[in-house]
Amino acid sequence: MDLMTKTMKRPEPILEIDNLRTTFHTRDGVIRAVDGVSYRLNRGEVLGVVGESGCGKSVTALSILQLIQKPPGQIEATAIRFNGKNLLDLSERQMQRIRGNEISMVFQEPMTSLNPILTVGRQIGLVIDAHADLSRTETKNKTVEMLRLVRMPSPKQRLDEYPHQLSGGMRQRVMIAMALSCNPQVLIADEPTTALDVTIQAQILNLMNDLREQLGTAVIMITHDLGVIAEMTQRVVVMYAGRKVEEAAVEDLFRAPQHPYTAGLLASVPRLAEDSRSLKDRMRLKEIPGMVPATTSARQGCLFADRCSYVTDRCRIETPILEESTSGHWTACWETEKLVANYG
Amino acid sequence: MADVETTSPANNASQVNTKAPSPLLKVEALKTHFPVRKEFSSRSTSFVYAVDGVSFSIQKGETLGLVGESGCGKSTVGKTILRLVEPTAGRVRFEGTDITALSRREMRPFRQMMQIIFQDPYSSLNPRMSVGNIVGQPLIIHKIASGQELEHRVGALFERVGLRAEQMRSYPHEFSGGQRQRIGIARALALNTKLIIGDEPVSALDVSIQAQVINLLMDLQEERDLSYLFISHDLAVVEHISHRVAVMYLGKLVELADKREIYINPLHPYTEALLSAVPTPDPTVRGKKRILLEGDVPSPINPPSGCRFHTRCPLAESQCRIEEPVWREATPGHWVACHLR
Numbered sequence: 001m002d003l004m005t006k007t008m009k010r011p012e013p014i015l016e017i018d019n020l021r022t023t024f025h026t027r028d029g030v031i032r033a034v035d036g037v038s039y040r041l042n043r044g045e046v047l048g049v050v051g052e053s054g055c056g057k058s059v060t061a062l063s064i065l066q067l068i069q070k071p072p073g074q075i076e077a078t079a080i081r082f083n084g085k086n087l088l089d090l091s092e093r094q095m096q097r098i099r100g101n102e103i104s105m106v107f108q109e110p111m112t113s114l115n116p117i118l119t120v121g122r123q124i125g126l127v128i129d130a131h132a133d134l135s136r137t138e139t140k141n142k143t144v145e146m147l148r149l150v151r152m153p154s155p156k157q158r159l160d161e162y163p164h165q166l167s168g169g170m171r172q173r174v175m176i177a178m179a180l181s182c183n184p185q186v187l188i189a190d191e192p193t194t195a196l197d198v199t200i201q202a203q204i205l206n207l208m209n210d211l212r213e214q215l216g217t218a219v220i221m222i223t224h225d226l227g228v229i230a231e232m233t234q235r236v237v238v239m240y241a242g243r244k245v246e247e248a249a250v251e252d253l254f255r256a257p258q259h260p261y262t263a264g265l266l267a268s269v270p271r272l273a274e275d276s277r278s279l280k281d282r283m284r285l286k287e288i289p290g291m292v293p294a295t296t297s298a299r300q301g302c303l304f305a306d307r308c309s310y311v312t313d314r315c316r317i318e319t320p321i322l323e324e325s326t327s328g329h330w331t332a333c334w335e336t337e338k339l340v341a342n343y344g
Numbered sequence: 345m346a347d348v349e350t351t352s353p354a355n356n357a358s359q360v361n362t363k364a365p366s367p368l369l370k371v372e373a374l375k376t377h378f379p380v381r382k383e384f385s386s387r388s389t390s391f392v393y394a395v396d397g398v399s400f401s402i403q404k405g406e407t408l409g410l411v412g413e414s415g416c417g418k419s420t421v422g423k424t425i426l427r428l429v430e431p432t433a434g435r436v437r438f439e440g441t442d443i444t445a446l447s448r449r450e451m452r453p454f455r456q457m458m459q460i461i462f463q464d465p466y467s468s469l470n471p472r473m474s475v476g477n478i479v480g481q482p483l484i485i486h487k488i489a490s491g492q493e494l495e496h497r498v499g500a501l502f503e504r505v506g507l508r509a510e511q512m513r514s515y516p517h518e519f520s521g522g523q524r525q526r527i528g529i530a531r532a533l534a535l536n537t538k539l540i541i542g543d544e545p546v547s548a549l550d551v552s553i554q555a556q557v558i559n560l561l562m563d564l565q566e567e568r569d570l571s572y573l574f575i576s577h578d579l580a581v582v583e584h585i586s587h588r589v590a591v592m593y594l595g596k597l598v599e600l601a602d603k604r605e606i607y608i609n610p611l612h613p614y615t616e617a618l619l620s621a622v623p624t625p626d627p628t629v630r631g632k633k634r635i636l637l638e639g640d641v642p643s644p645i646n647p648p649s650g651c652r653f654h655t656r657c658p659l660a661e662s663q664c665r666i667e668e669p670v671w672r673e674a675t676p677g678h679w680v681a682c683h684l685r
Contacts, residue, residue, distance in 0.1 A: 052550035052552065153639070167641075168414075169640055197413035197414055198579070198618060199413065199621045200413075201623075202634060203636060203637075206636060224550065227622065229625070230624060230625050230627040230630065231623040231624070254625070254628075255628075265551060268555035270555075270580040270583065271625060272607065272624070273583065273607055273608070279603070283584075284559050284562065285555040287556045289556075291522060291553065292520075
């Protein structure tokens with residue numbers, strides 16, 4: 001907590017994405033998966049990136065590590081700076097030294113992102129070998145140490161097991177062990193608990209929190225789950241249809257959302273009642289009418305306009321500019337004052 | 345163990361049903377076991393005890409939420425009720441008739457009244473049929489409507505679930521996830537439906553779309569006095585839509601009560617842990633005390649002795665390892681299977 005308040009005072013960016021545009025050229029036209037997104041991650045911080053399917057939150061992360069297949073994909077940006085150097089200037093070989101070593105990633109599906117024909121020990125060992133010059137025994141010891149770190153039950157025995165022999169929660173522990181084995185400065189976690197049951201999710205979130213405090217890794221937490229965002233992050237970026245629509249400290253975002261989409265999202269989540277007074281009898285949920293526009297359609301004006309209750313004519317013509325309303329709270333909405341008035 | 349809840353005034357708890365004494369659906373000591381071969385060469389079979397003695401009832405116009413984690417058997421309960429999977433033992437009574445004993449032909453009128461909505465709107469609609477044809481199939485199969493009449497009824501169903509009638513000629517791939525789920529709902533409503541089993545019907549949808557579909561389901565229930573068995577792993581969604589809630593663990597119910605009781609005053613340690621594991625979408629309550637369960641759910645092929653939850657239960661005592669807890673009514677309408685509560 002001390003470390004956090006310190007970094008909050010003087011945030012020192014470790015990763016900065018500046019005007020990223022990732023497009024996919026398909027037969028049906030150009031898909032603008034990420035359309036001019038900028039955000040930064042500070043040292044030791046957990047940044048949440050939230051949005052619904054297809055909003056571009058994962059593609060942004062994959063673009064940072066250049067894990068987008070080109071063609072059909074194309075990554076353009078003013079810069080993606082890691083520790084001040086532009087990752088877009090690096091060769092593929094130099095990029096390989098960054099991936100898994102300085103910036104690593106945990107994916108949603110632990111079954112498909114682990115190699116089914118390699119043992120757990122070999123898989124983690126490969127990552128360690130790729131980035132460090134260790135003997136076989138040292139690698140093995142390091143692997144066991146990593147499995148112990150992620151609280152894998154009977155870690156030594158796991159070395160010779162294959163992914164299919166593990167439960168979903170254990171597979172995700174292996175993924176985290178792999179991702180942290182080279183002590184990266186940045187960890188990108190893309191829906192790390194979405195495929196897990198709630199009791200297992202609680203275990204993994206708890207583990208990730210402890211490890212972050214212990215190792216000081218900066219984390220980008222990508223998720224659609226506002227509960228996970230509230231629980232884990234300090235600052236949040238909200239994405240909609242490939243654009244960033246809002247950014248704020250987590251408390252500010254939940255207390256006083258300034259973009260109608262964020263407000264709608266927060267209102268439509270069913271919540272567990274805390275006491276018998278808040279447990280209502282089957283009230284209708286607030287819904288956001290309509291659906292997300294196609295990523296290939298015209299991109300004039302605010303992309304949320306068709307679903308927005310605050311919409312004006314201007315919204316359909318002019319694309320809103322991201323502006324800082326209060327300190328650290330950024331919103332791309334022409335009508336944001338109305339929300340500020342509503343939420344205080 | 346397989347005590348049935350009929351003897352109890354269980355229904356007092358859900359205010360909706362005080363008038364209706366006999367339930368629409370009554371499940372009694374239901375068991376569904378699947379044989380699995382132990383090893384490739386071995387002849388001895390073992391069983392997956394997917395559903396292992398489950399009893400509950402659903403009143404007309406009521407939603408019973410059925411929650412549990414993957415592999416607990418909740419989907420198998422739903423499929424067994426519809427006899428998409430045959431039960432190993434136990435009974436399913438629909439309006440008093442035991443449907444487990446019926447022949448395929450005798451089952452037909454009941455099939456009109458019991459429908460299912462699946463989780464994945466992508467794999468549960470035939471990609472080669474127009475969506476109008478998909479929704480109209482039940483009417484054709486049961487020889488209820490054809491020609492103009494069919495077209496008219498399907499159009500009305502489309503309008504009711506929030507689609508446009510002219511979209512009937514399109515194919516499933518032309519629709520989004522939320523729209524496809526609306527098509528699934530229209531199909532379930534085509535006949536003289538009284539009970540809909542929703543097997544994770546909103547789990548694959550985004551939050552903003554999920555709210556639309558939940559509201560639609562609740563409106564339809566009121567309009568048509570439908571009963572729902574709402575199967576889900578999402579406790580917040582279940583709290584929202586249900587009148588009563590049943591919690592399942594490794595093939596058995598561990599707790600069943602009125603919604604208010606189960607969320608405010610849970611008795612079973614598993615229910616408590618499940619509720620406390622859900623991340624709260626409110627950063628000001630961050631760091632609330634959690635009951636963290638150790639380890640994973642054991643295999644349903646070889647479930648633990650005694651209480652099946654004892655391997656992960658923070659309160660387990662020696663008795664729990666040996667003796668199976670009795671399914672009993674702790675307070676009126678609040679059922680639980682635990683030695684300690």
